[in-house]
Every structure is written in C-alpha cells, then in structure tokens.
Amino acid sequence: MSLALVVAAAIATQAPAPPAATPAPPEAAPAAPAEEAEGADAEATPAPPSADDAALATHSLHYGDHLFLDGDWYRSISEYRRFLFLVKGTGPDAERAAMAIGEALLRGEQWDAAGRQLDGIAQRAGQLELRHQALFGAGRAYLLDQRPELAKPRFRLLVEDGDASPKLKSEATWLLAWGHFDAGELDEARVYFQAVVDAKGKHADEAKGVLAALDGYSKLESKDPLLAGALALIPGLGHVYLGQWGIALTSATWNGMFIFAAVSAWLAGDWGIATVLTLVELGWYAGGVFGAVAGAYRHNRDAVRNWRDEALASFGASRELPSLHEVSNALPGAVVRFAF
Amino acid sequence: MTRVLVLALVVVTAAAGGARADEETSHARLRKEREAAHERASKAFAPFDGGAKRDVVRQGQKGKKRAAHPMVGDAAKVPGEGPPPPPLRVSPDVPESALLAPNTVGVGLSSSPLLLASLGYQHIFTKLDGPRCAHLPTCSRFGAQAVARHGALGIVMTLDRLIQPNDSSALRHLPEVEGYGMVRVFDPVDDYELWRSERFTGFLLPAAEVPLVLPPLRAHSLASLFTSVAEQPTP
Numbered sequence: 001m002s003l004a005l006v007v008a009a010a011i012a013t014q015a016p017a018p019p020a021a022t023p024a025p026p027e028a029a030p031a032a033p034a035e036e037a038e039g040a041d042a043e044a045t046p047a048p049p050s051a052d053d054a055a056l057a058t059h060s061l062h063y064g065d066h067l068f069l070d071g072d073w074y075r076s077i078s079e080y081r082r083f084l085f086l087v088k089g090t091g092p093d094a095e096r097a098a099m100a101i102g103e104a105l106l107r108g109e110q111w112d113a114a115g116r117q118l119d120g121i122a123q124r125a126g127q128l129e130l131r132h133q134a135l136f137g138a139g140r141a142y143l144l145d146q147r148p149e150l151a152k153p154r155f156r157l158l159v160e161d162g163d164a165s166p167k168l169k170s171e172a173t174w175l176l177a178w179g180h181f182d183a184g185e186l187d188e189a190r191v192y193f194q195a196v197v198d199a200k201g202k203h204a205d206e207a208k209g210v211l212a213a214l215d216g217y218s219k220l221e222s223k224d225p226l227l228a229g230a231l232a233l234i235p236g237l238g239h240v241y242l243g244q245w246g247i248a249l250t251s252a253t254w255n256g257m258f259i260f261a262a263v264s265a266w267l268a269g270d271w272g273i274a275t276v277l278t279l280v281e282l283g284w285y286a287g288g289v290f291g292a293v294a295g296a297y298r299h300n301r302d303a304v305r306n307w308r309d310e311a312l313a314s315f316g317a318s319r320e321l322p323s324l325h326e327v328s329n330a331l332p333g334a335v336v337r338f339a340f
Numbered sequence: 341m342t343r344v345l346v347l348a349l350v351v352v353t354a355a356a357g358g359a360r361a362d363e364e365t366s367h368a369r370l371r372k373e374r375e376a377a378h379e380r381a382s383k384a385f386a387p388f389d390g391g392a393k394r395d396v397v398r399q400g401q402k403g404k405k406r407a408a409h410p411m412v413g414d415a416a417k418v419p420g421e422g423p424p425p426p427p428l429r430v431s432p433d434v435p436e437s438a439l440l441a442p443n444t445v446g447v448g449l450s451s452s453p454l455l456l457a458s459l460g461y462q463h464i465f466t467k468l469d470g471p472r473c474a475h476l477p478t479c480s481r482f483g484a485q486a487v488a489r490h491g492a493l494g495i496v497m498t499l500d501r502l503i504q505p506n507d508s509s510a511l512r513h514l515p516e517v518e519g520y521g522m523v524r525v526f527d528p529v530d531d532y533e534l535w536r537s538e539r540f541t542g543f544l545l546p547a548a549e550v551p552l553v554l555p556p557l558r559a560h561s562l563a564s565l566f567t568s569v570a571e572q573p574t575p
Contacts, residue, residue, distance in 0.1 A: 126557055146435070146544055153552040184543030225534075243510035250503050287499030294500065294532055295509060297540045302512035304542025 049087055057086035061093055068100060068332040071324065073108035076332070077101050095121075095130055100333025102137055106321055111145030114138075132164050133335040136172060139179075143319060148179040155179060159192075170201040177207070178319055181311075190214055206315040213311040220303045225296035229289055238292025242299055251288045258284060434515045434526050442528060443477045443519065446488025454495075458484045474506055476517055476524040485529045497532045 049057060064079030080097040087094060098121050105114035118138035125131035139154035155176035158164045164172070177192030193214070196207035223242055232238025236252030239245070258281035265274035312319075445455070458480040466472070473479040482501055486494030506525045508514045514525035530539060538546055 123554060128557060131554070131557065147547070148544065149547040149549045153549055157552060157554075182544055183546070184541055244505075244507070246505055247503055254503070283495060283499050286496045287503070290496045291500035291503065294534055297534055298531070299509040299511060301540045301542045302509045306511055308542060 048090070053086045057083050057091075060086065061097060064097070064100065065332055068104055069324070071107075073104040077104050080104070080333075095125075096331065096333040098333070099130075099134065099137075099335065100331075102134070102141075103321075103333055106137060106141050106144075107324065109144075111141045115141035115145065115150065128163055129165075129335060132158060132161070132168055136168060139172070139175060140319075140321070143175055143179055143182070146182070148183040152176060152179040152183070170196070170199055170203075173199070174201075174203045174207070175319065177210070178316065181210070181308075186214055186217060203318060206318065209315045210311060213307070213315070217304075217307060220300075220307055222303060223296040223299045225293045228296040229293040232289045232292035235285065235288050238289070239295065242292065242295045244295060247291070247295075251284075251291075255281065255284055255288060434517060438526070438528060438530075439517060442517075442526070443481045444485070445481065446484040446486070452487070454487050455484055471520070471522065474524055475501070475504075475514075475527045476519040477528060478520070478524075482527075482529060486532070489529060490533075494529075497529065500532070501527070 060079045060083040064076045064083060067073075067076035067079060080101050083097050084094060098117075102114055102118040102121065105111075105117055108114075115138045118134045118141060122131050122134035122138060125134060135154045135158060139151045139158075142148070142151035142154070155172040158172035159169055159176055161169075173192055174196050177189050177196060180186070180189035180192060190211065193207045193210050197204050197211065228238045228241050230238075231241050235255035236248040239248035239251060258277060262274055262277035262281050265271075265277055268274075461480045462478075471478075475482065477485060479498070479502060483494065483498035486497040486501075488494070490497065504527065506514055508527075508531075514527050516523050517526045518524070530536070533539065
C-alpha cells in the first residue's frame with residue numbers, strides 16, 4: 001500500500017493518467033517515477049533501504065517538515081518526495097509524507113494538483129481513516145478550485161458513510177452545503193446547512209447566518225429587462241431605470257445630437273449626409289436599447305453576485321484551511337490536520 | 341546616644357530598602373528589555389507562516405491571493421522580497437480559462453471590411469493617440485469577435501460596448517485583469533449574449549457532478565501499483 005503512495009506522490013504534478021474521479025487531462029509523464037516503476041516492476045518486493053538511505057531519508061523527512069513549517073511548500077514537497085523515493089514508499093512515515101505533499105499543495109494554493117494528489121492517496125489507501133482524510137482534503141481542494149462538481153461527491157461520500165468519524169462527517173456536511181451553494185443549488189444547500197444547525201456542531205452559528213442569508217436571496221432587488229428595453233425607446237431613460245446615470249446622460253446627449261443632425265439634414269435636403277447620419281443614429285439607438293436590456297440582465301446577475309460574496313465573506317472563512325500552526329503537536333500531513 | 345543609634349538604624353534601614361527597590365526596578369527593567377529582545381527575535385526568526393494570515397478569499401478570486409510563485413509562501417515575510425505588489429481587483433467572475441486568449445481576432449472575418457476597419461483602427465489611430473479602450477478584449481477586438489459570432493447583432497453589441505464605463509452595472513465593477521501592458525476591465529462578448537441564461541445566474545457555470553468510484557481498501561497489491569488506477573476493474 002505504501003509503495004502506492006510513491007506513485008500517488010508523483011500524481012501531484014506529473015501523473016501519467018489521473019484517477020477515474022478526476023477529469024483533469026493527463027500531463028507529461030514523470031521521468032524519475034517511471035524509472036522507479038520499471039525497476040520495481042522487475043522485483044515484486046522492494047528491498048529495504050540501505051542504512052545510508054535510511055539515514056538520508058530521515059534527514060529528508062525532517063528537513064521537509066522544517067521547510068513546510070516555514071511555508072516553503074514546494075521545496076518541502078521535493079524533500080517529501082525524496083523521502084518516499086529513498087524508503088521506497090515503505091515504513092511508518094510514508095503515508096504521512098504523501099499526505100504532507102497534498103497539504104503543501106493545498107496551502108500553496110495549487111488546488112488542482114492537491115486534489116489529484118489526495119485523490120491518488122484515497123484510491124490507494126489501505127486504511128479507512130487515511131482514505132477519509134484524503135477524500136476530505138481533495139474535496140476541500142476542489143471546492144477552493146471552484147469545482148463543486150468534483151467537491152460534492154467527495155463530501156457526500158463522507159456524509160453518507162456510516163464509518164466516518166462524527167467530526168469528519170460534520171465538517172464534510174458543512175463543506176457539502178457550501179458546494180451546493182457555489183453551484184447555485186440553494187435548496188440542497190439549505191438542507192445541509194439546516195443539518196449543520198441541527199447537529200449543533202462547530203459551524204452551527206455560521207450555518208444559521210447562511211440560512212438567514214438564503215432567506216434574503218428571494219428578496220434581492222431585480223430589474224425587468226423588458227421594462228428597461230421599453231424605457232430605452234426614449235434614449236437614456238432605460239439606463240436611468242437601471243441607475244446608470246452616466247450612460248443615460250451620454251446616450252441621451254449622443255442620440256439627441258445625431259437625431260437633431262439627421263433631421264436637419266433631411267429638412268435641408270442633404271440626402272447623402274442625412275442617410276449616413278440616420279444609419280449611424282439607428283446603430284446608436286439600437287445599441288442603447290440593447291444596452292438597456294443587457295444592463296438589466298447584468299444588474300440582476302450582479303445583485304446575486306454581491307449577495308453571494310457577502311455570504312461568503314461573512315460565513316465562509318472556514319472553507320479555507322486553518323492557519324498553519326493552528327493544530328499543535330501535529331506534523332505536516334498528519335491526518336488530524338485535514339479535519340480540524 | 342540611644343536616639344542617635346535609633347536614628348542611624350532607621351537611616352541605614354531606609355537606605356537598604358531603597359537600594360533593594362532600585363535593584364528590583366533595575367531587575368524589572370532588565371527583564372522587560374530581555375523580554376522585548378526575545379519578542380523581537382521571535383518575530384525576526386519566526387517561520388514565514390506563508391499563507392496562514394490571508395484574508396478571506398471569496399470563491400473564485402483566482403489569481404488575486406495566489407502568489408506569483410508559491411515557492412516561498414508569503415513574499416512579504418521573505419527578506420529582500422519586500423511587500424507584494426497591490427493585487428489587482430480580480431473578480432470571482434473571471435475564470436482563468438477565459439483569459440487564455442481574450443483578445444483573439446474573430447474567426448471568419450478575414451475578408452470583412454469590418455475587420456479591416458478594426459485593424460486600421462488598431463494600427464493607425466491607436467498608434468497615434470495611444471490606447472483609449474480600458475476593456476479587455478479591446479473595443480476593436482470586441483467588435484471583430486462580436487461580428488464574427490453574431491453578424492449584424494455584433495455591431496449593435498459593439499455600439500453598446502463603446503458607451504460602457506468600467507462598471508458591470510450600478511451594483512458592481514467589472515473585474516480588473518492585466519492586458520497589453522495596462523490594467524483593463526474584463527468584459528467579453530460572452531457577457532453580451534443575453535440568451536445564454538446560465539451566464540447570468542450569478543453563480544458558477546453549471547457542471548454535471550463527476551461520480552467518484554473508489555476501489556475497496558487494499559485493492560491494489562504491489563503488482564497493481566504500476567498500472568493506472570483507472571484501468572483497474574471496479575467492483
């Protein structure tokens with residue numbers, strides 16, 4: 001199982017083929033893991049590392065932890081990978097090193113790579129706890145990567161799994177609710193937020209706030225595109241309805257000038273200039289009407305976006321990974337760090 | 341004589357007490373100084389703690405809080421790096437994929453006089469009076485893209501675009517992105533296609549859930565490690 005973690009570690013940035021659950025396209029095949037794989041293929045059981053390798057591996061692991069705690073995510077990943085290479089994926093710390101790579105990618109905001117790394121661990125895990133933690137981390141990574149369609153199945157699996165620890169299940173319910181929220185599935189989100197409130201867990205107060213915000217969703221101010229378009233038949237009036245006073249003034253002035261010029265040209269009998277001015281004015285006029293209708297759509301969309309951003313800023317802070325040193329006495333990659 | 345002795349005793353006692361008080365004051369001052377030095381040292385040599393003290397990152401603000409290179413965590417705490425540059429006002433509404441080629445020429449316009457006019461505007465007028473369009477795609481490219489996609493309606497879209505300020509609506513600014521050497525506001529043709537209702541919901545674009553298939557625990561033996569998980573038969 002732990003040799004699998006060597007491969008899982010390679011998935012982070014250089015996987016030859018992603019797991020079935022991840023739709024990300026495969027990238028360039030890794031050089032070192034491929035050689036390692038060929039070498040290991042020849043011998044089914046890897047030989048234990050030499051004493052020198054074991055000492056170097058221990059050093060690499062400790063230095064990786066040091067770099068991690070300094071926030072030097074990428075160099076810590078190199079050290080963890082060196083460790084996994086040296087111990088051939090065996091030993092008590094291999095799982096932690098693989099999970100630490102996932103956490104480093106997560107904290108380095110490489111969400112996609114983190115998700116694939118943790119997915120790889122979940123696929124190959126031999127213990128239920130490790131699989132659950134890896135799934136939770138992967139879900140969190142995909143949620144932060146704005147891909148709720150990948151995050152939701154991972155959280156849902158934890159929520160519906162009877163063997164998952166209550167704490168992990170509670171956290172997964174909370175983030176699953178946010179996954180539905182991000183996807184715009186507000187009814188489903190409401191169900192899970194209500195479940196968080198009912199469970200009276202860590203996020204109950206925040207969930208209450210989100211439920212109150214969800215109640216306010218239907219009361220958002222909206223503009224009628226048809227009314228805006230009808231008002232825009234009088235240049236500028238549609239934008240006044242939308243509250244865009246600058247555009248309204250520009251549109252009224254511009255259209256007024258062109259209409260005045262075109263009418264003057266027609267009255268003066270300058271047919272050529274009159275035709276050109278009329279065609280241009282028709283363009284401006286049509287553009288103004290179109291702009292008013294489009295503006296109403298954009299106004300409604302922006303009202304939802306502002307509401308959504310406010311809810312996220314007010315209640316969504318815990319969607320992020322907690323502070324680096326918030327979990328005391330837990331080394332990077334320790335399972336306790338993924339569900340706090 | 342006795343009075344003198346008592347007085348002397350009182351004076352000596354008082355002097356000793358004062359010395360003790362001075363000594364205590366001195367010790368307290370030293371302790372404070374030492375603690376301040378320790379605090380300074382702990383700040384100077386503390387781990388960078390990169391990424392730990394970020395503001396709330398709203399969903400979708402990709403690129404805003406993401407460091408240019410995540411190698412060193414929080415650049416502000418790395419000696420010599422200095423504070424990070426002020427972030428662009430990036431909106432959650434701009435997916436990274438939308439910025440791959442925002443200013444490409446509209447396809448199918450190679451012989452169109454509109455494209456020629458657009459190219460003439462870009463290569464003559466813009467060279468003369470500098471960039472006047474604050475948007476991305478630039479206004480002429482927007483016109484080319486809109487006409488290529490929608491024909492005459494594209495002209496109407498472009499005329500609407502020409503009087504648009506940097507606001508999406510009265511409620512919200514357009515997102516800022518970098519483009520062609522300056523900060524521009526992102527306003528693609530997609531946001532003018534009113535019939536695509538999924539773009540105007542205010543939420544992420546809809547995407548079908550990808551089912552998750554996990555093998556049973558310990559399903560992968562050592563021999564199976566070197567074949568892709570996706571190729572494994574699922575139970």
